[in-house]
Amino acid sequence: MAAVTLVLDGVGRVYGGHRALDGIGLKISGGEFVCVVGASGSGKSTLLSLIAGLDLPSEGTITLDGVPVRGPGPERGLVFQTGALHPWRTVAQNVGFGLELLPIGKAERRERVSWYLREVGLEGLERRLPKELSGGQRQRVAIARALACEPSVLLLDEPFGALDCQTKDDMQVFLRRVWHDTGTTVVMVTHDVEEAVFLAQRVTVLASHPGRIAADLAVTLPDDRELPLKRDPAFLALRAEVDDLVRAHR
Numbered sequence: 001m002a003a004v005t006l007v008l009d010g011v012g013r014v015y016g017g018h019r020a021l022d023g024i025g026l027k028i029s030g031g032e033f034v035c036v037v038g039a040s041g042s043g044k045s046t047l048l049s050l051i052a053g054l055d056l057p058s059e060g061t062i063t064l065d066g067v068p069v070r071g072p073g074p075e076r077g078l079v080f081q082t083g084a085l086h087p088w089r090t091v092a093q094n095v096g097f098g099l100e101l102l103p104i105g106k107a108e109r110r111e112r113v114s115w116y117l118r119e120v121g122l123e124g125l126e127r128r129l130p131k132e133l134s135g136g137q138r139q140r141v142a143i144a145r146a147l148a149c150e151p152s153v154l155l156l157d158e159p160f161g162a163l164d165c166q167t168k169d170d171m172q173v174f175l176r177r178v179w180h181d182t183g184t185t186v187v188m189v190t191h192d193v194e195e196a197v198f199l200a201q202r203v204t205v206l207a208s209h210p211g212r213i214a215a216d217l218a219v220t221l222p223d224d225r226e227l228p229l230k231r232d233p234a235f236l237a238l239r240a241e242v243d244d245l246v247r248a249h250r
Contacts, residue, residue, distance in 0.1 A: 053069050
């Protein structure tokens with residue numbers, strides 16, 4: 001998959017008389033992992049919807065390698081908190097859903113589905129229905145489905161917010177591995193500061209009312225991250241810094 005540069009230039013969004021976002025300027029290079037954090041009302045999900053093309057900015061521009069974003073497209077995969085799987089489709093059929101819309105043959109479709117199921121650790125569960133899976137497994141299916149179309153940018157909206165703490169930890173390690181293996185650009189919205197610091201190369205903090213960039217911090221932690229890192233003094237210091245920024249701009 002080709003790595004592309006995502007650029008937001010002066011992006012604002014107004015709903016009626018309410019300004020949700022104001023003057024967002026952000027550049028995300030191909031292959032980066034960026035987490036966006038902020039208090040309620042900071043416009044995190046609105047920002048992701050604009051990048052996904054589900055909504056259009058009132059002001060400014062969003063481009064992928066210079067091409068304006070004017071609607072949804074296969075170069076951007078989107079995963080929500082609930083995963084939104086089709087309950088009547090098996091795991092394999094859910095992962096292959098987007099591929100049915102692409103001009104590829106059945107053999108390549110099967111090959112891609114199998115590869116991504118192995119990548120997300122669900123090999124052997126191909127024939128199960130979503131109701132037979134745990135919450136973490138369902139989110140793995142949703143991420144595999146988004147990646148199977150080989151998007152340049154993966155957009156994640158609170159993907160682990162509904163999971164218990166232990167499952168969330170496991171999914172964070174899993175997501176870092178998948179990102180390394182695929183090289184996909186990742187933009188993730190989360191309210192969990194610890195999660196953002198553990199996952200991202202950069203953490204962008206949004207201020208509230210209206211949503212605007214308060215800080216854009218590089219995460220200078222080891223690239224090879226496992227859960228014990230969360231007890232490291234450097235990790236704890238950065239988490240505290242980001243948490244203070246979020247609190248100061250809510």
